[in-house]
Amino acid sequence: MSEHTCRLGKEETERYSRQMLVPEVGVEGQERLEKCAVLVVGCGGLGSPAALYLAGAGISRLGLVDGDNVETSNLHRQVMHTEARTGVNKAESGAIACKAINSKLQVEVYKQFMSVDNALELVKSYDVVLDASDNVATRYMVNDACVLAKKPLVSGSALRLEGQLTVYNFKGGPCYRCIFPNPPPPETVTDCSDGGVMGPVPGVIGTLQALEAIKIAIGKSAEEVMAGRMLLYSALTCSFRNVRLRPRNSSCAICGDDPELTAVIAVNAPGPGYCPAxxxxxxxxxxxxxxxxxxxxxxxxxxxxxxxxxxxxxxxxxxxxxxxxxxxxxxxxxxxxxxxxxxxxxxxxxxxxxxxxxxxxxxxxxxxxxxxxxxxxxxxxxxxxxxxxxxxxxxxxxxxxxxxxxxx
Missing domain, CATH: 3.40.250.10 (Rhodanese-like domain)
Incomplete structure (x- = not known):
């Protein structure tokens, strides 16, 4: 007969012990993680490190959304893909990488881009959503779906030598539309395919996205999570700045007191596969x-x-x-x-x-x-x-x- 008490069992305790030794996590935090489902929208430079760290952290279920295929030009920054998986759908490739880290992880693969038709349905069954799409049209769709489904949204972006991170729609904080009510003109938008990006920059931001998702999952407060604030990262000077965002807008079209939007809508902005030509x-x-x-x-x-x-x-x-x-x-x-x-x-x-x-x-x-x-x-x-x-x-x-x- 066993003479010890172990709430998580031998395998889980040994596997996640270093994480549980952090007082802010503990056994209770790990138990929360093992009940948490996270959706990662975009399996590229941001989604790669985010998904891998979430897989390693011991969440119960991970959803991966991407309609694109792996290309060689992705590999310098999208670290969960490999040369051998060039041409494979990114969500499928990401699932292989995540299962290699944690074979017990349940991974849901969505080989499609997020759209007005599927956004709300995708978001509904998850506890936390990560926007790792890094394109304007998807940002609005993910935001609106998260507001309608009452889900926190961890948003990241990276371009050239700079990155940004924040958490929207969390415990009374602002949503994306509170800060950016209308999308910018398409001709003013630069993405990494045009402006370039240093590989480690989305790596830093994507890793922090995973960290914010973990903090939300283990029950941290709005003050401890990046809600109502935005982290600005400069790789050139290796500096981080924290700026306070405007509070929730009571007149916001989606999360306001009397919202005019009651469904996810398309916006006139660059989305996946967008080419101005x-x-x-x-x-x-x-x-x-x-x-x-x-x-x-x-x-x-x-x-x-x-x-x-x-x-x-x-x-x-x-x-x-x-x-x-x-x-x-x-x-x-x-x-x-x-x-x-x-x-x-x-x-x-x-x-x-x-x-x-x-x-x-x-x-x-x-x-x-x-x-x-x-x-x-x-x-x-x-x-x-x-x-x-x-x-x-x-x-x-x-x-x-x-x-x-x-x-x-």
């Missing part, structure tokens, strides 16, 4: 001022005298560019436009390229506008408006012309 952005270029990548490839083969203007920033240009291209970032066109004419003196046409055809389209409009203002001499290619946007940019070039050309 695929969306309507103002008027079309005039006929004759656009070419496909295949058409431009033919121009190069024929040896037609032309100038290729690459309007990406210098960092991207140094990563990859087509031979013979001149680098002049979009922001510098107005300042350096007249110098550009020197390069184009013998050219029959000027072709403009960028990564995906977005900035090059804007640059083509700008050059045509400068031509109308009489900035260029009338007999030059620029002065005659012989400017053509290379549609789809280098991404399209790699797909349709040269598959040895890397994409990023």
């Amino acid at each position: 695929n969306s309507k952005q103002g008027e079309d270029l005039p006929a004759g001022n656009s070419v496909t990548c295949q058409e431009y490839a033919d121009i190069r083969k024929k040896g037609v005298k032309h100038v290729l203007l690459d309007v990406r920033d210098r960092t991207q240009f140094d990563m990859l560019h087509l031979n013979g291209a001149i680098n002049l970032p979009l922001a510098e066109l107005d300042k350096e436009g007249t110098k550009l004419e020197d390069f184009c003196s013998d050219a029959e046409s000027v072709y403009v390229i960028c990564r995906r055809g977005i900035f090059s389209r804007q640059a083509t409009f700008k050059l045509l506008e400068m031509k109308e203002r009489g900035i260029f001499v009338s007999d030059s290619a620029l002065g005659q408006g012989k400017v053509k946007n290379v549609c789809g940019g280098l991404v399209s070039w790699a797909k349709s012309v040269d598959d040895s050309c890397p994409t990023y």
